[in-house]
Amino acid sequence: MRISVDNEVKHILSSEIDGSPFQKYVSKLATAYKDDKMVPPKVGTQCKSCEFRIDESKKAAGLKSGFEECWTQSQGLKASDFARPLVFDIWNFRKSQKLIEDGRFFMDELTESDIKPQPRESEPGLSSSERQWLQVAKVQAHDGAPFTDIAGLSAEFASWKFPLHFIDFETTMVAIPFNKGRRPYEQIAFQFSHHIVTNSGTVEHRTQYISTERGHFPNFDFVRALKKALSGDNGTIFRFAAHENTVLCQIFNQLKNSNEGDRDELMSWIRTVTTSTDDSVEKWDGKRSMVDMCELVKRYFYHPDTRGSNSIKKVLPAILATSEFLKAKYSKPVYGTQGGLVSLNYRDWQWIKVGPPGSILDPYKLLPPIFSDLDLETMDSLVTDGSITDGGAAMTAYARMQFTQMSEAERNRVSAALLKYCELDTFAMVLIYQYWKDLIERRKREEAAA
Numbered sequence: 001m002r003i004s005v006d007n008e009v010k011h012i013l014s015s016e017i018d019g020s021p022f023q024k025y026v027s028k029l030a031t032a033y034k035d036d037k038m039v040p041p042k043v044g045t046q047c048k049s050c051e052f053r054i055d056e057s058k059k060a061a062g063l064k065s066g067f068e069e070c071w072t073q074s075q076g077l078k079a080s081d082f083a084r085p086l087v088f089d090i091w092n093f094r095k096s097q098k099l100i101e102d103g104r105f106f107m108d109e110l111t112e113s114d115i116k117p118q119p120r121e122s123e124p125g126l127s128s129s130e131r132q133w134l135q136v137a138k139v140q141a142h143d144g145a146p147f148t149d150i151a152g153l154s155a156e157f158a159s160w161k162f163p164l165h166f167i168d169f170e171t172t173m174v175a176i177p178f179n180k181g182r183r184p185y186e187q188i189a190f191q192f193s194h195h196i197v198t199n200s201g202t203v204e205h206r207t208q209y210i211s212t213e214r215g216h217f218p219n220f221d222f223v224r225a226l227k228k229a230l231s232g233d234n235g236t237i238f239r240f241a242a243h244e245n246t247v248l249c250q251i252f253n254q255l256k257n258s259n260e261g262d263r264d265e266l267m268s269w270i271r272t273v274t275t276s277t278d279d280s281v282e283k284w285d286g287k288r289s290m291v292d293m294c295e296l297v298k299r300y301f302y303h304p305d306t307r308g309s310n311s312i313k314k315v316l317p318a319i320l321a322t323s324e325f326l327k328a329k330y331s332k333p334v335y336g337t338q339g340g341l342v343s344l345n346y347r348d349w350q351w352i353k354v355g356p357p358g359s360i361l362d363p364y365k366l367l368p369p370i371f372s373d374l375d376l377e378t379m380d381s382l383v384t385d386g387s388i389t390d391g392g393a394a395m396t397a398y399a400r401m402q403f404t405q406m407s408e409a410e411r412n413r414v415s416a417a418l419l420k421y422c423e424l425d426t427f428a429m430v431l432i433y434q435y436w437k438d439l440i441e442r443r444k445r446e447e448a449a450a
């Protein structure tokens with residue numbers, strides 16, 4: 001089928017960018033590129049996720065920061081200013097563009113009236129504005145200590161049923177479907193990891209699933225394997241952020257339109273462990289609906305090292321650097337040992353390693369690369385879906401395995417690497433749980449001794 005896009009092209013050609021007609025603007029860019037001249041930057045909140053914003057370690061390695069070049073040229077910032085946290089790094093803050101336009105770029109220039117913190121109306125925990133002000137206040141006080149609402153977390157802990165289940169999915173959505181008969185941008189769930197923690201504190205990487213077979217739509221086998229993994233008991237299930245709930249609700253709809261023999265059974269199970277999404281016609285709130293650990297972080301915990309990000313990849317290194325309990329427990333090769341912590345992918349693994357100068361190395365950076373020609377950071381950056389901040393590496397790996405010719409040996413090697421990464425994602429949730437549990441128990445001991 002041929003579709004005319006004449007109207008779309010006419011619309012673009014007649015549009016204006018920055019006050020210039022489209023074609024004139026493109027010529028201006030082409031000339032700047034040809035003459036190797038910098039286009040005067042227009043800085044703003046979009047610079048928060050600038051691809052040329054690099055950290056201190058990269059600068060120390062001799063790389064230049066395009067981000068700093070833009071802000072120096074357009075706003076006259078000095079080198080020392082880049083050590084001051086910027087307003088757009090305040091978590092979930094909508095007023096930063098206005099502040100930047102008013103010439104107020106830094107968190108240390110704000111007052112409480114800029115944020116106006118208001119408590120939640122009925123639910124427990126920090127509201128968004130309270131958390132934003134907490135972040136700014138800690139910057140202004142040069143306070144690097146984490147905030148934990150231990151009473152709030154204790155109440156949440158008391159509502160959970162053992163054994164606890166921690167799950168994480170790897171998924172992808174692509175414009176050109178991998179499988180015949182599927183639609184563009186349809187959700188594909190190709191991997192999950194599943195840790196379990198018992199009442200006595202035993203940790204086990206219990207189950208996992210991965211489908212790397214070319215041309216096979218994996219979602220229904222994925223949900224069958226997940227149902228089997230979680231159906232042995234009625235323990236609380238944890239996810240980190242909304243993604244796992246969204247994906248299961250999408251598979252619910254895919255099942256509805258399928259001819260799978262067990263679709264009713266799978267659909268009714270999905271209803272028990274999810275809450276219907278806002279765009280769903282049918283509404284439900286499963287009796288075993290998953291608990292969102294990211295929501296617990298937002299309400300009860302803030303670590304200044306995360307710089308306002310609630311990504312598990314920021315929270316994990318922050319708690320590992322802080323918790324003496326975790327350092328004592330995981331600074332030895334105790335993970336995946338015989339008679340110790342059960343793992344499906346690791347043997348005698350040490351999660352906490354100290355790097356120069358005395359810092360804890362990021363556990364994700366301890367893992368072997370998935371591909372020899374792409375590092376993890378590059379793989380993550382290849383995915384630009386704003387709703388998914390983690391998991392870009394797995395998506396890239398899956399797409400490569402679907403689209404490229406790959407030997408069986410290479411496919412097995414990539415698959416083994418993906419299994420390790422996903423296991424760390426759920427183990428990271430276990431570590432956050434253990435960190436909070438230690439804080440709660442320590443508080444109880446202190447109160448009993450007082």
Ligand code: SF4
Pocket residue numbers: 041042043044046047048049050051052066067068070071
């Ligand atoms: S820092 Fe410069 S390159 Fe980066 S987003 Fe801002 S204006 Fe664009």
